[in-house]
Every structure is written in structure tokens, then in C-alpha cells.
Amino acid sequence: MLRKTLVAGMALFMVSCGNSNKEEKSTGVGSVVEGVSNLNKMSNAAEKMEEQTNALKKMTPLTNDELKAVVPETLGGLTRKSFSAGALGTTGLSSIDATYGDDTKFVKVGVMDGAGETGSALVSLMAMTLSMDSESESNGTKTKTTEVNGIRSVTEETKTDQSVRSSIKYLYKDRYSISLEGEGYSLSELEGFMKSLNTGALK
Numbered sequence: 001m002l003r004k005t006l007v008a009g010m011a012l013f014m015v016s017c018g019n020s021n022k023e024e025k026s027t028g029v030g031s032v033v034e035g036v037s038n039l040n041k042m043s044n045a046a047e048k049m050e051e052q053t054n055a056l057k058k059m060t061p062l063t064n065d066e067l068k069a070v071v072p073e074t075l076g077g078l079t080r081k082s083f084s085a086g087a088l089g090t091t092g093l094s095s096i097d098a099t100y101g102d103d104t105k106f107v108k109v110g111v112m113d114g115a116g117e118t119g120s121a122l123v124s125l126m127a128m129t130l131s132m133d134s135e136s137e138s139n140g141t142k143t144k145t146t147e148v149n150g151i152r153s154v155t156e157e158t159k160t161d162q163s164v165r166s167s168i169k170y171l172y173k174d175r176y177s178i179s180l181e182g183e184g185y186s187l188s189e190l191e192g193f194m195k196s197l198n199t200g201a202l203k
Helices: 002-020 029-057 064-068 117-131 187-196
Strands: 078-088 093-101 106-113 135-138 141-148 151-159 164-172 176-183
Touching: 029 117, 064 078, 064 093, 078 106, 093 117, 106 117, 106 187, 117 151, 117 164, 117 176, 151 187, 164 187, 176 187
Parallel strands: none
Antiparallel strands: 078 093, 093 106, 106 176, 135 141, 141 151, 151 164, 164 176
16 A cells, blocks of 8 residues: 555656656657656565565654764864754654754755654655656756765755755665755765765664
8 A cells, every 4th residue: 555655646746747847858758768667666666665664663763862973073074063853743753953064155964764653654755756767957956866975866956156055865774864965065075975974873
């Protein structure tokens, strides 16, 4: 049931995105073939994640101290200026956010534990996104699913004459959803910060 629901939801998402993005080029038969390929990959990923999701539901989310170990006081030479950790409301969703740098140029790191009912559902949706081969460009923003430091990720980079911002999102151990957002940092620079995260602290 979960697998069918996720695939149907993501298929609808793909269609709606295709209809709303008028600036992307249409490739006719090629785009149809790519769409079918993505649906097959989503179905395979959903089958794998259904078993993992059931396991995640039974797990206990990490404590604040365990999450804090992932975001050190310094990251790639930048000093951590703030962090926020804890369960969100009554959902039992455990996460941490940390910011490195200053007010104008910084890197924000987010780690969400997929353990529990809510976390497992969000991780499943992320897994579906990562299973697709997608690439787009609009208004100076490039988005792509690709390998970053050997890890399947969703990347985004926006460049203008005055600024640059980037992001990397991925799953770790099929349980933790991790994101890095860089303000004033290019995608290649953000990849370096990604290597500095202490993901070894995540059990």
C-alpha cells in the first residue's frame, strides 16, 4: 500500500511540474521515455523503501546530544554561530539545524532522523526523489540529481552577477535526511563542507 501511494504521489508531482515549468525544453518522445524510466526507478525504490520504512517506524529517534555530534563547532574552517535541536511538536520528529559563518556568507546544515512514524514517511519521499534522473534549469537556477562525493544527491545552484547560493540534499544510511545550504558559496565549495560533516556519529 505504501509503495503504491508513494509512486502515485510522485507520478502526479512529475506531471504537475512538467505542466507548470513553461521554460523547460520539451523533448517529445525522449521526455516520455525518460518519464517511464523514472516511474520504473521510483517503483523499484519504493519497494526497497517500504521494508526500510517499516523498520524505521520501530526505531527510537536520536537524542539531542547524539545529533549535536554531527555538527561540530567548526566546519571547513567556519565557526558554528548557532544551532537548534529537538523533536518538532508532537510529531516525534527529531532534527538539528546548525549555521556556520556570518550573516552575509554562511552554510546551514540540517539533519533529520527518519526514525518513527513521521520521520520514516519523510525519508521515503526523499528516497523517491533521489531515485529519479532529473535535471532542470530556470532563471539561473540549475537543479539535478547526481552523485556528490559518491553519494546520490539532489543539488541546486543559483548564480547571478551579484550572488551565488547552492544546496545539497541526500540520505545517509537510508535513515537520515541531510541538507546543506550555502549562501555565498558555490556548489563545488559546498561539496567540501559536506565532507567535513561528522556523519560517522550517526548510528
